[in-house]
Each structure stands twice: as structure tokens, then as C-alpha cells.
Amino acid sequence: MEALLIPITVFLLAGFVGFELITKVPPTLHTPLMSGANAISGITIVGAIIAAGTSNGTAATVLGFVAVVFATINVVGGFLVTDRMLEMFKRDDR
């Protein structure tokens, strides 16, 4: 289990960084925050690409393909819709 120590360390420290950052996001941006964070969780696209590209055998390739489709929907859709929302936020310029 020693080999797990480093990834667990990274996970915990990143969790604390996330906590510090997100408590500073104002409530007015909570919806874009949620959809943007959701897009970031589409980072599994990295794993999906490797699964789809290195597979030996049809079953694993199909799994990889579907994983890539799902992750790409999550990533592309998530970032685009977040941008669409943030574009609308304007200051009062009077």
C-alpha cells in the first residue's frame, strides 16, 4: 500500500486547495462554478482516450469509445455552456 501514499497525498492537498478556492467564489457565480467544475471532472477523458487507444480486443475498444464519447460530452458541453453563462454577466456601466 506504500505506493498509494503519494497519490493520496496529492488528492488530499488538492482537496484543501479546492476548498480554499471555492469558498472565495461569490454566490452569484455558483451556477457557472458548478457547471465549470463539472467540465473539469470530465478530465477522465484522459483515461478514456488511453482506454480507447490502447485496447486489445473489440470489447475493450467499444468500452473505450463509449468512455471517450461520454467524457467529451461532459468536457465540451460543460465548458461551452459555462462560457455562455459567464458571457452574460455584465456590470452596471452607468
Added chain:
Amino acid sequence: MNETLAGFLYLLAAVAFILGIKRLSSPATARSGNQYASAGMLLAVIVTLLDRSIVGYGAIAAGIIVGGGVGAYLARSVEMTAMPQLVAAFNGFGGGSSALVALAEMSNFTNLPVRTLVTVAISIFIGGLTLSGSFVAFGKLQGIIDGRAISTPGQRVLDPLLAIGALAAAVAIVVSDNAASGWILAALAVVLGVTRTLPIGGADMPVVISFLNSASGVAAAAAGFVIESNALIISGALVGASGLILTNIMVKAMNRTLGAVLFSAFGATGDTALAVGSGDRVARRGSPEDVAVSLAYAKRVVIVPGYGLAVAQAQHTIRELASLLEGRGVEVRYAIHPVAGRMPGHMNVLLAEADVPYDLLYDLEDINPDFPSTDVALVVGANDVVNPLARSDSGSPIYGMPILDVDRSHLVVVVKRSLSPGYAGIDNPLFYQDNTLMLFADAKKGLAEVVSSIKEL
């Protein structure tokens, strides 16, 4: 590509995510923050594509084209009112992907080390649960599935059985490393996601979405443990934290606990209602003209929008009303309750869409001290979040819930179809106060009449 270089570039991508979220701390920099994060994602994808272990690009290219097309179409076509269900759907896809990555890993390799198998099991379980749970949430918010809390008597027996089965399958994965147990675990997790989400009422879905968002982050991090990728672990942890914080904010603002939301069927049944009964109290009814006069000759107006405003698609009408008043020298601000809308911050997006500047939107803590010096508080489509019982009646289910103190302003105008109680099923004494004027109308129609009356003044 050299492995060290690749590792370094992945780290750079993770840094871009962190900086991206950091820039979300202000609406002025938020858009660039989202661009930072997208750039980080693009970098991560490119580095992955150059990975030397990749033997074929056919499935990858096809997957990216299909997924990118679907994602872009959904993102461009969605109505802003439907944002919660879109986030739920995207979230479901992300969770599903994490589970599939782990399943593919099992099918690709034999003799995986135990520590990898442990994270494979976690990834499959959380990923499968997130997939089905998110789509049930999507269905409820979209109205495809009955929004009420659906629960069956067998639930209390079935769920523990499913959970025990899942645990057994997870143990089987770790001990025997055979692909079949992976599929069994995936199936059980998917079923459990459905049976756990169905009993939760539609009004609680935002909490479920936040929570599953957090879960999808944890699933991504688990997938990162599987393929030994720091980029996945860091991003997953960031998302996990953000989901948890938002969940916490929501349950606090709704006066609930996470446990109560997830494990009891309070949701939309309303059977806990302690209706006080309106008795012989009389609500003062106002005409659109009355409302127009009181608004037009006020100095300070605070608009309190609720989800009813969005349902009636009245955000543009309220913007028109506000501009008209501002033109007459009235100071107009907006008070946003943390759970106004159908997810945290939803109302802010809906008002931004109607070109309401974000610096006129005030949070609960910032606006509450100002109500006593407010001439008119205009409540549109909100009910429980302005119910004074939350402050005064310790027996009320909403007692202790943070509310907007509109009742303390000189005049309260409530635009509402009838005197019916809100989601919590509790009578609202605000409606019968001496300083309250009720405008019984559909939000959009009623406001439009007020607008034309002001124009005639």
C-alpha cells in the same frame, strides 16, 4: 513523448484548472477563468494523444467527434431555466465515463495489482451511481419522471441488499480480478443510483445534483488512482471539494441536513406541513395601478425574485420595470436568496440573461440590514424564503432557515397567483401583514400591467 515531460505538462494542465477556479472569484475575471480551465483540458488531451502506448486513433477520433458534437449542441441549445438538468446530464456522462475507464482497464489487463483493483472498484461504483442518479435527477427536473418523492415499501429492504451485493462484487474484484465481477458491480451501482434518487422529491434535486457533482469528482480522482495520473487526481479532488461546499450551502439555506435530503422522502410530499390556517385574516389586495403608484414614488425598491419569476419567463419584464423606475430616479436593487431558482446561483444567471447588471444583485447577508430603510420590497414568485415564521415560530419546519427580511420594509408588494402555501406547505403570515399589498396575477402579466400603469403616470 518523454514520460517526465508528459507528467510535467499534465501538472501544467492541473495548474490551469486551479488558476481557472481562482479567477471565478469575481464576475469580471470569471470568463477568462473558464478559458484557462478549457485550455488546461485541451493541453491534457493533446499530451494524452501523444502517449506512445496508443496504438490506434480510430475509436478516439470517432468518440471525440460524436461526443463533441452532442456536447456542443446541448450547450448551445439549452434554455437558461433548464440549466440544472443540463448540469445533471453532463455530470451523469462524466460519472459514466469514469466507470467505463475502470471497466476497460479490467478488460485490457490481467493481474492488476491489488491497489489498482481497489480503485477500480471505487471508480466503477461511484461512476455507475453518478451515471444513473444524475439521469434520474435530469428526468425529474425535466418532468419526464414524476417529480414527487416515489418510494416503495420494499425500498428499506432492497437498498441494503443492493449495497451488500455491491460490496461483495467489489471484494470479488479485488480478490479475483475477473471482469464479470466488474460488470456486476457496475450494474448494482446503476440500480442503486436509481433507487436512491427516485425517493427524493423534485424540489430537493439541486442538492442531489451538487452532491453527485462532488461524487463525479471523486470518481475522476479514483480513475486517476487507477491509471496513475496526478492530473486526474488533482482535478477530481478540486471538483469533489466544490460539490461538497455547494451541497452544504444548499442544505443550510433550505434548513435541511444532507442526510435528511438523501434518506427521507420529505421532498414534495408536503405532509410535514403545519399549516396555521388563514382563519379570518384578510390579505390586502392591490391593483396594478396601486402597485405602480407605490413603486413610482418610492426612493428605494428591492426586488425579490423567486423561481416563479423564471417559470413565468418574467425576468425580462422585471428588467423593463426596473429600468423604468431607475429612469424616474428610484434606486432599484435585487435580493437573491441562496436557493432562489433551482440550483445555487441559478437566479443570478437568469437575471444576467435579462441584462440585469450583476452588481445590483445582493446576497442575503448584504441586503437584510437594508430592508428597514427600503420603501417597497417587490416579491415575485418567492414564498418560503420570505416567510417570517422562519424567525419567529420555533415549531415551524422552516424555523431557523435564513430568510430575506422583506417584512421589515415600509411596504411589501407580493405578486402571486393565490394565497396558496409554497413548497414547504406552510402558511405565510407575510401575506396578511398591514404593510403588505397582494397583487394576484401571473408574474409576467401582472408585472406587464404594472409597467404600463407606470408609463401612464
